[in-house]
Amino acid sequence: MRVSLFITCYNDTLFPETGRAVVALLERLGVELDFKPRQTCCGQMHANTGFRAEAYSQAKRFVRLYQDAENVVIPSSSCVAMIRDQYAGLFEELGNEQLRSEFRSLAPRVYELSEFLIDKQGVEDVGAYFPHRVTYHASCHGLRGLNLGDRPFRLLGKVRGMELVPLANLERCCGFGGTFSVKNGDVSSAMLAVKLEDVMETGAEFCTALDNSCLMHLGGAMHRQFAGMKTMHMAEILASTEQTPVEVLG
Amino acid sequence: MSHGQQPILDPVLAPPFPQAALPMLRDSQLRKNVAHATDVIQAKRARLVAEKPDWQALRSAAARIKDEALENLGAYLEQFEEQCTARGGVVHWAADAAEARAIILGILREENASEVIKIKTMTSAEIQLNPHLDAAGVKVFETDLAEIILQLGELEPSHIVAPALHVNRSQVREIFARTMGLSDLTDDPHALTAAARHYLRRKFLEVPTAISGANFLIAETGAVAIVESEGNGRMCLTLPRTLITLAGIEKVVPRYSDLEVMLQVLARSATGERMNPYTSLWTGVTPGDGPTRFHVVLLDNGRSAIRLSERERQTLRCIRCGACMNACPVYRQTGGHAYGSIYPGPIGAILTPQLTGLKHAQSLPFASSLCGVCYEVCPVKINIPEILIDLRAQVTDQERGKAARFFDPMYLGMRVANLLFSRAWLFHAAQWKARIVLRIFTRKDGWIHSLPGIGAKWTQTRDLRGLPKQPFHSWWKQRKQASR
Numbered sequence: 055m056r057v058s059l060f061i062t063c064y065n066d067t068l069f070p071e072t073g074r075a076v077v078a079l080l081e082r083l084g085v086e087l088d089f090k091p092r093q094t095c096c097g098q099m100h101a102n103t104g105f106r107a108e109a110y111s112q113a114k115r116f117v118r119l120y121q122d123a124e125n126v127v128i129p130s131s132s133c134v135a136m137i138r139d140q141y142a143g144l145f146e147e148l149g150n151e152q153l154r155s156e157f158r159s160l161a162p163r164v165y166e167l168s169e170f171l172i173d174k175q176g177v178e179d180v181g182a183y184f185p186h187r188v189t190y191h192a193s194c195h196g197l198r199g200l201n202l203g204d205r206p207f208r209l210l211g212k213v214r215g216m217e218l219v220p221l222a223n224l225e226r227c228c229g230f231g232g233t234f235s236v237k238n239g240d241v242s243s244a245m246l247a248v249k250l251e252d253v254m255e256t257g258a259e260f261c262t263a264l265d266n267s268c269l270m271h272l273g274g275a276m277h278r279q280f281a282g283m284k285t286m287h288m289a290e291i292l293a294s295t296e297q298t299p300v301e302v303l304g
Numbered sequence: 305m306s307h308g309q310q311p312i313l314d315p316v317l318a319p320p321f322p323q324a325a326l327p328m329l330r331d332s333q334l335r336k337n338v339a340h341a342t343d344v345i346q347a348k349r350a351r352l353v354a355e356k357p358d359w360q361a362l363r364s365a366a367a368r369i370k371d372e373a374l375e376n377l378g379a380y381l382e383q384f385e386e387q388c389t390a391r392g393g394v395v396h397w398a399a400d401a402a403e404a405r406a407i408i409l410g411i412l413r414e415e416n417a418s419e420v421i422k423i424k425t426m427t428s429a430e431i432q433l434n435p436h437l438d439a440a441g442v443k444v445f446e447t448d449l450a451e452i453i454l455q456l457g458e459l460e461p462s463h464i465v466a467p468a469l470h471v472n473r474s475q476v477r478e479i480f481a482r483t484m485g486l487s488d489l490t491d492d493p494h495a496l497t498a499a500a501r502h503y504l505r506r507k508f509l510e511v512p513t514a515i516s517g518a519n520f521l522i523a524e525t526g527a528v529a530i531v532e533s534e535g536n537g538r539m540c541l542t543l544p545r546t547l548i549t550l551a552g553i554e555k556v557v558p559r560y561s562d563l564e565v566m567l568q569v570l571a572r573s574a575t576g577e578r579m580n581p582y583t584s585l586w587t588g589v590t591p592g593d594g595p596t597r598f599h600v601v602l603l604d605n606g607r608s609a610i611r612l613s614e615r616e617r618q619t620l621r622c623i624r625c626g627a628c629m630n631a632c633p634v635y636r637q638t639g640g641h642a643y644g645s646i647y648p649g650p651i652g653a654i655l656t657p658q659l660t661g662l663k664h665a666q667s668l669p670f671a672s673s674l675c676g677v678c679y680e681v682c683p684v685k686i687n688i689p690e691i692l693i694d695l696r697a698q699v700t701d702q703e704r705g706k707a708a709r710f711f712d713p714m715y716l717g718m719r720v721a722n723l724l725f726s727r728a729w730l731f732h733a734a735q736w737k738a739r740i741v742l743r744i745f746t747r748k749d750g751w752i753h754s755l756p757g758i759g760a761k762w763t764q765t766r767d768l769r770g771l772p773k774q775p776f777h778s779w780w781k782q783r784k785q786a787s788r
Contacts (some may be wrong), residue, residue, distance in 0.1 A: 061776050061777070063725065063731070065776060066735075066775050066776045066777055067735050067738075067771065067775055068769065068771065068772070069772075069776075070772050070774060070775055070776035070779055071772075072776075073776035073779070073780075074776070074779060077780075089777070089780045091728060091777060091780075091781065092728045093728065093777075094724070094725040094726075094727075094728055094731045095721075095725040095731075097725075099718075099721065100718060100721070100722060101693065102674060102693060102696070103696065103700070103714070103718060104669075104670075104693075104696030104697045104698075104699055104700030104701075105697070105700055105718045105722070106697040106700070106701070108718065108719075108721075108722040108725075111722065111726065112722075112725050112726075115725075115726070139690075140693070143690075194673070194674070194675035194676055194677070195676075198675070198676040198677065198679075198680055199676060225677065226633055226677075227633045227673050227675035227677070229633065229673055230673065231672070231673025231674055231675070232674075233714070234670070234672065234673045234674070235761070235762060236758055236759075236761035236762055237322065237670050237714070237761075238321065238322050238325070238634075238670065238671060239322075239761030239762065239764060239765075240322065240325060240326055240329055240764075241322070241325050241329065241634055241637055241638060241671070242673070243764065243765040243766075244329050244335075244637040244638075245633050245634070245636075245637055245673070246765065246766070247765075248633075248636075248637070270768075270769075271766060273769075274762070274766030274767045274768055274769075275765060275766045275767075277751055277766075277767040277769075278753070278765065278766055278767045
């Protein structure tokens with residue numbers, strides 16, 4: 055199976071280890087990976103901050119770049135939700151019929167990582183080994199935007215050596231919300247404090263998710279508070295094996 | 305309550321959301337009250353929704369009923385007027401708040417009314433009816449328990465279903481004891497409701513004029529429906545001689561049978577009950593039974609304009625159940641007053657700015673993390689996140705041409721980011737530059753603890769990992785070259 059990896063702008067810049075883990079994981083499963091060097095951003099930040107024309111130009115760029123891809127995998131649920139929930143509207147308003155039809159044909163081939171593994175690859179046990187106590191944070195876009203359902207749990211449940219601790223109030227937002235975290239920095243911080251209480255209550259070593267944006271938020275607060283817990287994208291847990299354990303970064 | 309100054313619930317005068325939220329975030333009592341109250345209502349709602357296997361179908365049906373009414377709004381309103389008039393009611397049309405107030409005051413003058421009793425109506429708060437009646441010499445007595453608390457305590461509403469949700473019972477005890485002269489009143493809920501009942505009974509028996517809102521107007525029969533929990537509504541709707549009902553034009557539904565769906569979704573969503581305790585329906589006037597003079601004031605006040613866009617029209621489906629605010633993680637922290645409007649929470653964040661034609665409350669569409677829980681719980685399936693995003697775009701389009709916005713860090717940053725994202729080589733060059741610049745702020749542990757400018761809003765409570773040496777795309781390129 056051939057897959058083109060859309061790493062997303064912030065993973066490329068801030069979390070390259072997530073990208074390396076996706077590569078290790080998918081290649082281990084026999085996927086033939088391709089990475090388009092011209093990729094940048096899906097347009098989510100602009101769209102959700104009210105910059106519609108800019109979001110449109112990035113959305114158009116994405117569709118043009120990937121229209122020939124067999125499958126596109128994106129290790130970020132919010133970016134996939136952007137593509138699924140907002141592209142059609144943007145193209146309806148600002149695009150032409152050709153762009154709309156290109157998007158209609160591309161959309162079903164765009165997968166979030168856990169969707170790709172479960173729905174397309176049909177695997178739950180990816181052969182991972184991660185001997186740690188972990189809790190899973192369901193990002194809002196994964197939970198309600200993509201309806202990932204039990205996919206993340208099915209994947210995590212098969213990781214050897216790992217103890218998965220349930221997180222209370224799983225459906226509650228961590229307060230990141232992109233530019234919301236600075237435009238409404240105080241409210242965002244209050245939401246974060248409430249979320250962090252639940253996360254810390256699990257006594258886990260790692261908090262994982264399918265979205266590094268939530269994890270950057272939670273992890274930033276954990277680091278500030280010397281909380282003794284770290285965050286890690288699920289791709290890194292799934293990539294980790296007995297032979298090649300994941301590189302645990304600060 | 306303890307945050308000092310009274311909140312301003314007028315979108316024209318209210319400070320922007322982030323600023324208005326700050327005193328609320330610092331108010332430990334308020335945050336505890338709001339979190340507790342919303343958690344309780346949410347849990348009840350979740351239990352009752354779970355017992356309906358057809359809940360999603362009910363939501364869709366409710367949305368369709370409201371859409372049908374909104375698509376043919378003029379025709380249904382005229383049908384309502386015709387039916388209501390034929391049964392002895394008088395229908396008035398008010399284009400805005402001032403007109404509605406003038407109509408109501410005019411009726412009260414005709415009735416020589418110096419006092420009026422009221423059922424809880426957020427629409428009357430929208431048009432600031434109470435202070436205007438007060439100034440015109442008409443004494444207003446609220447009869448809903450929460451509204452009594454607010455009126456006697458001179459407080460502002462913070463929720464559309466439970467307006468005194470931010471007040472706890474020891475605070476209620478203090479207000480009642482002080483204003484009713486009951487120095488030995490305890491904070492036992494029974495004692496508090498008994499005090500309110502005693503206070504109300506005389507008003508119900510003595511005041512011959514009442515003002516109500518409406519939950520539904522039924523075009524088919526000209527009937528009006530009100531749902532409530534305390535029975536004060538039933539008293540106001542039956543005892544007085546004259547009844548004035550103020551209703552937003554979006555309250556109309558086509559048929560009597562539509563209530564089958566609407567009443568099911570409303571009670572479960574609003575209070576977590578299978579059915580609300582009191583459902584009152586009346587049609588015009590009936591000699592010897594209830595008020596003999598009945599007026600309906602149909603209020604537009606910005607609603608027709610919202611109707612014009614198909615996407616924004618969803619806003620008018622709202623049946624004011626409050627489920628979105630009970631579920632909202634932002635509302636949970638700030639309570640309702642931060643929204644600077646009597647319509648708080650997610651629905652307020654889309655309704656308030658639209659009612660002002662986006663001239664005011666421009667910070668409200670941004671007062672959301674777009675977590676989507678409001679859409680999930682909405683009984684009439686209003687896609688609130690979608691409308692929030694659209695309103696954000698409208699606000700940005702309005703603002704971006706202004707000279708003052710040119711160097712605004714958010715606007716500047718967005719323009720620069722757009723340029724970088726348009727060419728990969730520019731984006732990659734910027735990554736390297738950013739890493740060098742951020743090195744100044746990066747401590748030995750590899751983390752950034754403090755940033756200037758707009759970044760300070762991040763680092764006020766979170767650290768940021770310094771940028772890694774090698775972005776992913778560069779690692780990929782290197783790996784590919786090595787494998788050749």
